Amino acid sequence: MKNFLPVIVLAIIAAAAAFGALAQNAKAENEMPTQSTSSPQHQNHPYVGMWVTDDGHIRHELLPNGRYDEARGSRQSAYQGRYVVTGNHIDYWDDTGFTADGVFVDEKTLHHAGMILRRQ
Numbered sequence: 001m002k003n004f005l006p007v008i009v010l011a012i013i014a015a016a017a018a019f020g021a022l023a024q025n026a027k028a029e030n031e032m033p034t035q036s037t038s039s040p041q042h043q044n045h046p047y048v049g050m051w052v053t054d055d056g057h058i059r060h061e062l063l064p065n066g067r068y069d070e071a072r073g074s075r076q077s078a079y080q081g082r083y084v085v086t087g088n089h090i091d092y093w094d095d096t097g098f099t100a101d102g103v104f105v106d107e108k109t110l111h112h113a114g115m116i117l118r119r120q
Helices: 005-031
Strands: 049-053 058-062 067-072 075-086 089-094 099-106 109-112 115-119
Touching: 058 115
Parallel strands: none
Antiparallel strands: 049 058, 049 115, 058 067, 067 075, 075 089, 089 099, 099 109, 109 115
16 A cells, blocks of 8 residues: 555646646636637737747737737747737637737737747
C-alpha cells in the first residue's frame, strides 16, 4: 500500500488540475456573448484591422464581424476565432477552445500574451 500512495496522490492532483483547467475554459465561454460565426456581429470599436509584432512573425487581423485571423510566420490562418473588445481590453476565443486576452495601451499598441503588436 505504501508504494501506491504516491501514485494515488499524483492521480488526484492531475485530476484536480484537469478539472480546474476545464472549469476556467467553461467560465470564459460562459462570459462570451453568444455569436454565430455565420452571422456577422459588427464590432463597434476603433481597433479593427491588422496588428503585427515588430519582427512581423505574429499577425492578428481583427475583422469587423467579431472574428480574428492570426498568422504565425509562414502559417497563414494559424489560429482563428472570436473576439470581444470592452473598453481597451480584448478577449479572444480560439475555435479550438483556447482563450486569451490583451490590452490596447493606446490606439497603435496591443499587449497580448507577452507580445507587443502594433497597428499596421
